[in-house]
Amino acid sequence: MELTISIVTGFMILGALYAIHAKDLLSSVIACAIVGYSLVICFLLLKAPDLAIVQIVVDTITLIIMVAVVINSSREESYSKLDTQGYVSAITGILIIVILLYFFIVSIQTLDILGKSSLRMAKYYIEGAAQKTGSANLVTGVVFDFRGYDTMGEAIVLVTAVLGVLTILRLKGKK
Amino acid sequence: MNPLIPLFVVTPLAGAFLIMITGRFLKEFDKYLTSLILLFLVIISFYSLSTTGENLSIYKVGGWEPIDKVPIGIYMVMDGFNAIIVCIINLIGFLSALYSISYIKRYTAGNYFYALFCLMIGGMNGVVLSGDLFNIFVFLEISVISSYALVAFGVEKNELEASFKYQVLGGLASFLILFGIGFVYWKTKTLNIADIKEVFSNGYDKTYYLFVQILILSGFGLKAAIIPFHAWLPDAHSSAPSPISAMLSGVFIKAVGIYVILRLFFNMFVVSEGMAILITTMGTLSMVIGVFLAIGQWDIKRLLAYHSISQMGYVVLSVGIGMILISRGSKPEVAALAIVGGIFHLINHAAFKGLLFLNAGAIEYTTGTRNLKEMGGLARSMPVTSATSFIASMSISGVPPFNGFFSKLIIIIAAIMAKFYLLAALAVVVSIITLASFLKFQRYAFYNKSDTIDNDNKKFKEVPFPMAFSMIVLSILCVLLSLLAIPDVRHTILTPAVNILMDQLKYTSTIIGQ
Amino acid sequence: MIAYVMCFILFLVGLYGVITRRNLVKIAVSLSIMEISTFLFFALIGFIDGGVAPIVDPADPARVYVDPLPQALVLTAIVIGLATTAMLMTIIIRLYRKYGTFDIREIKNLRG
Amino acid sequence: MTIIVKKTTQLIAGMVFMYGIYVIVHGHLTPGGGFAGGVIIAGSLILVTLAYGGDFLKLVKEETRTTIVESLATILVITIAVSGLLFGTKIFFNNFLPKGIVGHLVSAGVLPLYNIFVGTEVAASIFIIFLSLIIFKEESPK
Numbered sequence: 005m006e007l008t009i010s011i012v013t014g015f016m017i018l019g020a021l022y023a024i025h026a027k028d029l030l031s032s033v034i035a036c037a038i039v040g041y042s043l044v045i046c047f048l049l050l051k052a053p054d055l056a057i058v059q060i061v062v063d064t065i066t067l068i069i070m071v072a073v074v075i076n077s078s079r080e081e082s083y084s085k086l087d088t089q090g091y092v093s094a095i096t097g098i099l100i101i102v103i104l105l106y107f108f109i110v111s112i113q114t115l116d117i118l119g120k121s122s123l124r125m126a127k128y129y130i131e132g133a134a135q136k137t138g139s140a141n142l143v144t145g146v147v148f149d150f151r152g153y154d155t156m157g158e159a160i161v162l163v164t165a166v167l168g169v170l171t172i173l174r175l176k177g178k179k
Numbered sequence: 180m181n182p183l184i185p186l187f188v189v190t191p192l193a194g195a196f197l198i199m200i201t202g203r204f205l206k207e208f209d210k211y212l213t214s215l216i217l218l219f220l221v222i223i224s225f226y227s228l229s230t231t232g233e234n235l236s237i238y239k240v241g242g243w244e245p246i247d248k249v250p251i252g253i254y255m256v257m258d259g260f261n262a263i264i265v266c267i268i269n270l271i272g273f274l275s276a277l278y279s280i281s282y283i284k285r286y287t288a289g290n291y292f293y294a295l296f297c298l299m300i301g302g303m304n305g306v307v308l309s310g311d312l313f314n315i316f317v318f319l320e321i322s323v324i325s326s327y328a329l330v331a332f333g334v335e336k337n338e339l340e341a342s343f344k345y346q347v348l349g350g351l352a353s354f355l356i357l358f359g360i361g362f363v364y365w366k367t368k369t370l371n372i373a374d375i376k377e378v379f380s381n382g383y384d385k386t387y388y389l390f391v392q393i394l395i396l397s398g399f400g401l402k403a404a405i406i407p408f409h410a411w412l413p414d415a416h417s418s419a420p421s422p423i424s425a426m427l428s429g430v431f432i433k434a435v436g437i438y439v440i441l442r443l444f445f446n447m448f449v450v451s452e453g454m455a456i457l458i459t460t461m462g463t464l465s466m467v468i469g470v471f472l473a474i475g476q477w478d479i480k481r482l483l484a485y486h487s488i489s490q491m492g493y494v495v496l497s498v499g500i501g502m503i504l505i506s507r508g509s510k511p512e513v514a515a516l517a518i519v520g521g522i523f524h525l526i527n528h529a530a531f532k533g534l535l536f537l538n539a540g541a542i543e544y545t546t547g548t549r550n551l552k553e554m555g556g557l558a559r560s561m562p563v564t565s566a567t568s569f570i571a572s573m574s575i576s577g578v579p580p581f582n583g584f585f586s587k588l589i590i591i592i593a594a595i596m597a598k599f600y601l602l603a604a605l606a607v608v609v610s611i612i613t614l615a616s617f618l619k620f621q622r623y624a625f626y627n628k629s630d631t632i633d634n635d636n637k638k639f640k641e642v643p644f645p646m647a648f649s650m651i652v653l654s655i656l657c658v659l660l661s662l663l664a665i666p667d668v669r670h671t672i673l674t675p676a677v678n679i680l681m682d683q684l685k686y687t688s689t690i691i692g693q
Numbered sequence: 694m695i696a697y698v699m700c701f702i703l704f705l706v707g708l709y710g711v712i713t714r715r716n717l718v719k720i721a722v723s724l725s726i727m728e729i730s731t732f733l734f735f736a737l738i739g740f741i742d743g744g745v746a747p748i749v750d751p752a753d754p755a756r757v758y759v760d761p762l763p764q765a766l767v768l769t770a771i772v773i774g775l776a777t778t779a780m781l782m783t784i785i786i787r788l789y790r791k792y793g794t795f796d797i798r799e800i801k802n803l804r805g
Numbered sequence: 806m807t808i809i810v811k812k813t814t815q816l817i818a819g820m821v822f823m824y825g826i827y828v829i830v831h832g833h834l835t836p837g838g839g840f841a842g843g844v845i846i847a848g849s850l851i852l853v854t855l856a857y858g859g860d861f862l863k864l865v866k867e868e869t870r871t872t873i874v875e876s877l878a879t880i881l882v883i884t885i886a887v888s889g890l891l892f893g894t895k896i897f898f899n900n901f902l903p904k905g906i907v908g909h910l911v912s913a914g915v916l917p918l919y920n921i922f923v924g925t926e927v928a929a930s931i932f933i934i935f936l937s938l939i940i941f942k943e944e945s946p947k
Contacts, residue, residue, distance in 0.1 A: 010699050013700055024726070040729055046733055055764055055771070058841045061844040062844055064848065065931055066778055069778070073718070077789055078794075090715070101708065105701065114387060120741075121740065124368035124378070126368065128249065139834075141832065142747035142761040143838070144920070150252055152240070157320075162927060165324055165776035168328030171288065171328045172780075172783050178286055351708075354724070364738060364763065364766075768840060
């Protein structure tokens with residue numbers, strides 16, 4: 005199980021590296037979408053069908069939006085040699101990454117390993133949740149009933165984004 | 180169960196949607212609705228502040244009672260500390276909304292502005308009143324996304340660039356926070372802040388704990404623009420429309436940044452000396468570097484934005500001193516004094532920085548420029564703006580008898596009593612440099628009369644009444660807030676806030692117990 | 694543990710992209726990758742060996758379910774991620790129409 | 806697009822739309838729910854728009870109507886949330902309707918209603934984001 009997930013994640017890492025180094029922006033965007041589709045496989049392996057459905061559709065829509073932005077542009081990342089600032093930021097980036105990775109590996113040693121997770125809050129969501137919320141799908145029960153307040157917030161985030169998009173796309177800001 | 184608590188979130192959000200639906204049919208409705216909603220929120224927030232005191236009231240959303248002392252629903256919590264923050268948010272919000280009635284006439288699509296404004300207020304109230312880690316993230320996103328859109332409201336080149344920078348760094352911060360939340364959940368299997376503390380009190384791994392703290396500190400530090408994470412602030416705060424700058428600088432970085440850091444580091448994590456020293460260092464750096472970056476600015480709003488970094492540094496510094504003392508377990512009364520100074524300065528900063536940004540907006544509204552070199556001699560044509568900005572400038576530079584003096588004094592006294600002489604000296608020096616910087620602002624904007632501009636001065640008029648009213652109220656507030664320095668007043672308002680932070684067990688035991 | 698480490702490496706790849714790339718679309722793509730890794734991280738936390746998807750079957754009460762809470766959180770976070778991506782892409786298309794380029798170095802205020 | 810694409814899209818989009826409605830309505834019984842279904846519905850609308858091209862629709866009018874639809878849907882969500890406060894014992898977000906039998910289509914109190922409202926809201930929001938991005942035509946600098 006863990007091995008399968010790791011292999012899929014490895015492919016995701018390769019896709020991500022390609023996405024951030026590709027010269028053509030369209031291939032970069034598509035590679036990013038492929039990373040998202042691989043996430044769907046991971047979700048299915050991890051027994052999360054709700055997430056798989058949402059992720060596959062949301063990823064498609066993200067891809068459509070990104071392609072709509074990129075398709076009518078020059079598409080080439082204007083490649084120029086790394087200048088001093090580029091070197092500095094690359095070195096800083098790699099340094100931060102190495103430190104964080106080391107730190108991460110040390111700090112997760114005492115935590116639950118994959119698949120041996122215990123429950124505290126969610127125990128009460130599973131025990132008799134069908135009776136508490138009346139919903140057979142526990143995720144829907146959690147999303148709309150136990151944490152319905154979060155879901156209201158989330159719906160509002162989406163509306164805020166729509167409002168933001170409409171605001172930013174006005175042609176004239178000042179009269 | 181305090182039934183008032185959800186009103187703080189639901190009212191502005193419902194108002195935003197009413198504005199969105201009716202905005203196209205009823206033209207003048209949106210501005211008055213926004214002001215009315217905020218007036219209502221101001222009233223109930225001051226009512227809550229007066230009734231809360233030392234109490235801690237909880238609202239269980241959905242009515243899910245805890246089972247075996249494990250909270251299973253989302254809790255909204257109101258205590259002495261966040262009651263103060265809610266008051267600041269809604270008061271500054273109300274005055275900014277009044278100010279926008281005249282100011283925003285120059286922009287198109289006013290109904291979008293008011294809808295986003297209400298969403299931002301609702302999001303901030305949600306963040307501050309939440310007792311649940313993931314809920315904080317969701318409401319943070321509401322307020323942050325609406326602020327992205329509001330920063331770009333002018334849709335000119337500068338605004339769009341500032342908004343892009345803000346969105347990239349804000350997105351980075353959001354994912355760091357989300358990763359941190361996942362990390363916390365991995366260990367504790369719960370999301371309620373009090374319950375997380377309960378689980379951590381049964382023991383934890385040191386490295387893990389440090390890593391979580393660093394993830395969360397860097398995430399919320401990016402939102403609060405503490406130095407090294409300050410890069411987005413000057414652009415974003417100076418590009419937004421002025422009432423929004425006042426909201427962002429006066430309230431936003433406190434509500435979603437400093438407040439959450441304080442809440443999580445005092446009431447969720449156990450205060451440790453290493454993190455306390457790190458936070459103090461970041462605060463000191465913000466204080467010093469922010470003011471030096473501010474000196475060279477000629478754009479009024481950029482100058483004010485850099486001063487925001489510097490003044491937030493004071494707050495973080497003094498709270499950090501308090502944390503160091505708490506972690507050492509020595510001198511609890513000095514630690515309390517340091518935290519009082521921090522919270523006091525936070526309140527004061529909301530008043531005077533909000534006022535300064537409104538002044539800058541008034542100057543820009545009248546003269547059409549933000550460059551200090553191009554203005555001058557405005558004192559005669561704009562008496563209200565001139566007088567109020569004088570009060571605010573003196574207040575931010577710590578001149579008695581205005582409020583900034585007392586909070587800085589408390590911070591410096593606390594630093595001296597805690598034997599951090601260097602930090603106290605730095606605080607004094609930074610205060611003097613701030614004074615110099617604001618004298619420059621006063622001189623160039625209001626008094627320096629150059630011949631070329633003098634002839635045009637006739638056409639400059641004082642700003643309309645709603646804008647002047649907001650500025651006058653805030654300047655009165657700047658003077659009145661110094662009353663908080665009186666021990667009795669301080670004891671009724673600030674001490675409950677400090678107690679809830681200082682007392683490591685009260686927050687958890689009260690919430691778990693109810 | 695290896696799955697978690699791989700997941701964190703994916704996060705760091707995204708972080709590296711945000712730090713080093715000089716192209717607006719590439720930065721958005723990097724943020725998107727960070728987002729994806731965070732979702733994967735939450736899903737990994739909630740997994741339990743031998744668990745089934747959290748759909749209650751009244752006929753079989755003795756089943757072990759995976760943790761539904763992280764899944765609910767990811768469901769919320771996915772939609773929030775969509776919202777932020779949409780905002781970012783809107784700004785990018787607006788900047789492109791103003792400047793005719795995606796390169797940060799040619800856009801005045803973003804150089805730093 | 807060619808006539809083949811248009812005709813095929815007509816057939817497929819209807820089915821995708823129906824599937825979205827199915828996912829929303831059965832959200833409390835099977836995987837999926839308001840979000841998944843809403844995004845699927847938006848996907849079917851986007852499919853039609855892509856096949857027929859942006860100019861086929863008179864888009865400017867459509868945009869305003871969608872804003873109102875999603876605002877109404879969100880305000881209905883809030884209304885249900887607050888009506889818990891009125892019907893129930895002063896609790897915001899209370900599931901105040903009878904729960905029914907687990908596994909039946911009409912069960913789980915207000916959850917199906919939430920699913921429907923959130924589905925409408927998500928579909929409208931995503932469609933409007935898409936529409937406003939393709940409507941936006943500002944002249945690029947020469």
